[in-house]
Amino acid sequence: MQRRVICKAIEQHRLLELHYEGQFRIVEPHVYGHDGGDVILLRAYQIAGGSGSRAPVGWKMFDTAKIGRLDILDTCFEGARPDYQPQERVIHEIYRQL
Numbered sequence: 001m002q003r004r005v006i007c008k009a010i011e012q013h014r015l016l017e018l019h020y021e022g023q024f025r026i027v028e029p030h031v032y033g034h035d036g037g038d039v040i041l042l043r044a045y046q047i048a049g050g051s052g053s054r055a056p057v058g059w060k061m062f063d064t065a066k067i068g069r070l071d072i073l074d075t076c077f078e079g080a081r082p083d084y085q086p087q088e089r090v091i092h093e094i095y096r097q098l
Contacts, residue, residue, distance in 0.1 A: 002064060005072050006042060009033045014046070015075045019068035023050030027060065028077045029083055032091040036092035040064040043088060045081050059083075061090060 009016050010029045017026050027044035034040045042062040050056060078096045080086075088094065 002067065002070055003032075003095065005070055006064070009072045010096045013076045013079055013098070015047070015073040015077060017049075017069075017071045017073055018061055018062070019070075020051075020066055021052050023052070024069075025049030025051065025060075026073070028081070030080060030083060031086075031091055031094060031097040032064075032089070033091040033094040033096075035090055042067075042089050043086075043091065043098050 006016070006029060008014070010032060015026055016029050017024060025046050026048040027046045029042060029044045031040070031043040042064055044060055044062065046057055046060045048057070084098070086097060
C-alpha cells in the first residue's frame with residue numbers, strides 16, 4: 001500500500017502528508033527506492049510541518065519503515081526542484097523518481 005501511494009505521488013507530482021518521528025510533514029516526493037540493503041528510502045523536499053532538525057524546510061531522506069500515517073494530497077507540485085540531483089548516491093535501486 002505504502003509503495004503504491006508513494007509511486008503514484010511521484011508519477012502525478014502530488015504532495016504527500018506523512019507522520020514521521022512524531023511529527024506531520026508535507027513533502028514533494030522525488031526519489032523512492034532502497035539503499036542496497038533492507039532500508040527503503042524516500043528522498044523528498046519538505047515544504048511544511050515539523051522536523052527533528054533545525055531546518056524544517058528542505059531536502060530530507062526518510063526511512064519508509066518509520067513513516068506512520070501516509071496520505072497523498074490533491075495538491076500538485078510543478079516538478080523537480082532546481083537543485084534536485086537525480087543521481088542519488090544513497091538509494092542504489094530506484095523504484096520511482098521524477
